[in-house]
Amino acid sequence: MAEPKQERAVKTREAILHAAAEVFDECGYSGASISKIMNRAGVTQGGMYFHFKSKRALAQAVMSSQQQFVRFPKGEDCLQRLIDLTFHLAHELQNNVLVRASIRLAVEQGEFGMQDDTVYQEWADQIHSYLRGARERGELLPEVDEGEFAQVLVGAYSGTQLYSQISTGRVDLPERVAALWHYLLPGITPPHVRSRLRIVPWEEGRAA
Amino acid sequence: MAEPKQERAVKTREAILHAAAEVFDECGYSGASISKIMNRAGVTQGGMYFHFKSKRALAQAVMSSQQQFVRFPKGEDCLQRLIDLTFHLAHELQNNVLVRASIRLAVEQGEFGMQDDTVYQEWADQIHSYLRGARERGELLPEVDEGEFAQVLVGAYSGTQLYSQISTGRVDLPERVAALWHYLLPGITPPHVRSRLRIVPWEEGRAA
Numbered sequence: 001m002a003e004p005k006q007e008r009a010v011k012t013r014e015a016i017l018h019a020a021a022e023v024f025d026e027c028g029y030s031g032a033s034i035s036k037i038m039n040r041a042g043v044t045q046g047g048m049y050f051h052f053k054s055k056r057a058l059a060q061a062v063m064s065s066q067q068q069f070v071r072f073p074k075g076e077d078c079l080q081r082l083i084d085l086t087f088h089l090a091h092e093l094q095n096n097v098l099v100r101a102s103i104r105l106a107v108e109q110g111e112f113g114m115q116d117d118t119v120y121q122e123w124a125d126q127i128h129s130y131l132r133g134a135r136e137r138g139e140l141l142p143e144v145d146e147g148e149f150a151q152v153l154v155g156a157y158s159g160t161q162l163y164s165q166i167s168t169g170r171v172d173l174p175e176r177v178a179a180l181w182h183y184l185l186p187g188i189t190p191p192h193v194r195s196r197l198r199i200v201p202w203e204e205g206r207a208a
Numbered sequence: 209m210a211e212p213k214q215e216r217a218v219k220t221r222e223a224i225l226h227a228a229a230e231v232f233d234e235c236g237y238s239g240a241s242i243s244k245i246m247n248r249a250g251v252t253q254g255g256m257y258f259h260f261k262s263k264r265a266l267a268q269a270v271m272s273s274q275q276q277f278v279r280f281p282k283g284e285d286c287l288q289r290l291i292d293l294t295f296h297l298a299h300e301l302q303n304n305v306l307v308r309a310s311i312r313l314a315v316e317q318g319e320f321g322m323q324d325d326t327v328y329q330e331w332a333d334q335i336h337s338y339l340r341g342a343r344e345r346g347e348l349l350p351e352v353d354e355g356e357f358a359q360v361l362v363g364a365y366s367g368t369q370l371y372s373q374i375s376t377g378r379v380d381l382p383e384r385v386a387a388l389w390h391y392l393l394p395g396i397t398p399p400h401v402r403s404r405l406r407i408v409p410w411e412e413g414r415a416a
Contacts, residue, residue: 028318028319028320028321029319030238030319030320031321104318107316107318107370108315108316108318108319109374110236110312110315110316110373110374111236111237111238111316111319111320112236112238112319113236113239115373115374115377116374117371117374117375120371120374120375121375144391148387149387149391151371151384151387152368152384152387152388152391154367154371155364155367155368155370155371155372155384155388156363156364156367156368156388157367158366158367158370158371159362159363159364159365159366159367159368159369159370160360160363160364160367161367162315162363162366162367162370163325163328163359163362163363163366164363165318165323166317166318166323166324166325166328167325167328167329169323176359176360176363179356179357179359179360180360180363180364182395183352183357183360183392183395183396184391184392184395185395186394186395187390187391187392187393187394187395188391
């Protein structure tokens with residue numbers, strides 16, 4: 001009998017996280033309330049407090065589930081996969097409330113007294129591993145420091161999506177990501193590699 | 209008698225703005241209160257409401273005074289001046305509470321229900337004019353679109369300072385700005401120009 005109970009708990013936790021992401025996405029942190037999230041998830045107070053003790057704990061969980069919410073492009077680690085990831089993430093930011101809420105919380109966390117760079121570091125680590133693959137394939141210029149560029153890209157991308165969100169509600173995010181790559185690629189990869197890279201927005205249904 | 213009265217009003221407004229920036233910097237938007245700002249500025253309720261009707265109006269004023277708070281590096285419009293500006297701004301973000309508060313509000317504005325990209329556009333315009341100077345001096349590659357790159361830089365810089373703030377309280381911001389330029393410059397300027405650009409942190413007392 002232990003198995004179904006555990007499964008139910010996992011499902012409840014997921015339902016709460018999903019509802020929390022929706023409410024944080026709509027109302028921001030200060031506008032969200034535990035009771036609103038409970039209602040949205042259809043769980044009792046007992047169910048909620050079994051999994052999350054506070055709004056802050058919920059925000060932390062939504063924030064740290066960021067990578068779990070994203071379906072990563074498949075394929076071998078290389079520059080094209082990194083570029084595809086950035087466009088895929090732009091698409092997710094436009095369409096996936098879980099990703100949107102978790103990034104919003106990561107950006108606005110100062111406003112509710114948090115200073116946690118874990119999720120930024122996780123992205124930097126993920127990108128670093130793509131860049132190691134790119135290095136092995138001879139796609140990077142000798143002077144590129146993969147770890148450093150991973151951090152540069154995480155910072156640059158965070159601000160690009162923020163500016164796009166404030167300017168156009170992220171409608172122009174894919175074009176902004178393309179422009180960012182346009183100016184970054186000459187600094188990291190030689191012309192013969194650059195010429196065969198596809199700098200194109202993510203399309204629904206493309207092999208992921 | 210009109211003159212001194214007006215002068216006094218200007219001074220009161222400045223004192224309020226300064227106090228508001230301090231309180232927003234320390235407490236964020238939701239943690240700040242009009243009364244806390246009044247006490248800090250040493251103004252009466254009447255004085256406050258003559259200038260600002262609400263916390264939101266105060267936040268808006270602090271946000272939109274951003275460029276007025278920054279002392280810009282002097283000199284002719286060119287790439288070096290743009291690079292110097294980004295390092296100077298890093299220094300201001302570390303040391304000038306007015307700049308820090310206004311950028312914090314610009315980043316976290318979603319959390320208090322604002323979506324105003326004016327201050328981002330103002331930076332893009334300022335950078336665009338530096339880039340026009342750089343173009344006239346033959347410092348830019350033919351394929352660079354000055355207006356587009358200005359927007360790319362504003363986005364990339366915003367996220368760079370955000371990541372640095374969350375990671376290290378902005379202690380490592382100058383190094384992060386240097387790394388960003390390291391990867392961006394090959395995409396905008398030819399090697400002979402690049403080799404004479406100084407990518408160095410701002411120093412107090414340097415001719416501004």
